[in-house]
């Protein structure tokens with residue numbers, strides 16, 4: 001291995017209570033909200049083809065005009081209570097809010113910037129009411145923070161001159177001040193979700209990123225921060241130059257999921273997902289494929305089955321309301337979670353051989369293994385191969401006992417005769433370690 005001062009400082013997962021809590025939540029709500037919701041992907045009758053929150057980078061929209069949109073930002077219909085209750089209804093256990101996206105507009109009245117909600121017609125802090133309402137609803141809050149800040153005079157993507165380096169030093173102080181300010185203003189937040197850390201100006205100073213992470217932990221012990229913040233002293237990101245994960249969980253799964261357990265290398269990880277193909281901020285017209293509730297439930301269940309968290313993104317409108325399609329999704333997902341959330345919360349990798357009908361999820365630290373069925377075979381027979389030294393004790397579907405058929409050594413068919421469903425079906429397996437000692441009542445089912 002290479003000797004590193006600013007690589008990973010921990011081998012393996014974090015084992016403290018704050019990380020265990022993050023791990024147990026499994027399902028989060030991402031919210032991208034800012035002045036980009038005003039254009040909503042369009043400008044003067046033209047449609048921007050990129051992600052709506054990146055419209056400032058579109059040549060059709062002069063920076064000057066974009067940077068004055070805040071004068072119109074007045075979310076009079078923003079209702080933190082309503083936001084929190086619909087997130088609770090969906091079954092989200094944590095929420096990640098964009099405090100400041102790449103454009104630099106702050107949803108809180110930062111004393112380190114003029115480009116904040118305080119300068120808008122709305123004037124009032126948006127983050128405080130959100131944190132309070134979500135926490136009251138039993139939902140933890142994490143703060144998205146973009147290191148890139150297109151509005152800041154000292155922001156540099158790369159450092160070519162001594163003046164650039166001096167500006168970058170000032171910018172690093174600005175970043176540190178804003179982050180400390182956020183923790184001071186919102187002490188109940190559980191962590192940061194960093195973004196915009198790919199520029200050379202950031203990844204070339206691994207020491208600063210390491211010191212910053214340690215500073216934040218020192219003023220707010222237990223913070224959960226993913227792998228996007230840090231670079232090691234050789235500029236390696238997410239994984240240091242020895243291939244070890246930096247930060248508390250792998251944060252690279254953006255609009256994509258791992259396929260198999262080997263892909264996550266024993267690390268904690270989180271996937272963040274959009275409903276349209278690639279829109280985070282509000283986009284007036286949702287072009288392309290819009291994911292359905294069942295597709296999103298499958299991503300959530302697949303993530304949990306592979307020991308990860310899944311965060312679904314929403315882009316509220318400039319007035320503070322959610323588009324109808326997003327409200328309907330939260331309701332639909334919530335209806336399934338209300339009945340089946342026990343298979344998701346505290347879910348972990350079960351260690352069973354993957355089958356085509358869907359995913360296994362083990363309730364953390366227990367012998368309860370859920371089968372979440374997305375593909376009922378035409379045979380109606382769900383194959384279950386028990387792992388070595390594991391026996392099947394009982395099978396149930398919504399508290400109804402099922403009698404599986406033994407079809408081979410420690411291998412069964414669970415017959416869903418005739419059952420059809422337009423939402424995922426959840427079956428609970430009670431297992432026990434050790435070979436099948438007592439003959440379970442279903443052994444005689446031949």
Ligand SMILES: Cc1ccc([C@@H]2N[C@@H](C)[C@@H](O)[C@H]2O)cc1
Pocket residue numbers: 032051053054195196254272280
């Ligand atoms: C190339 C690229 C840069 C930044 C992003 C940002 N990360 C997501 C979480 C959103 O904030 C998006 O704007 C996405 C793609």
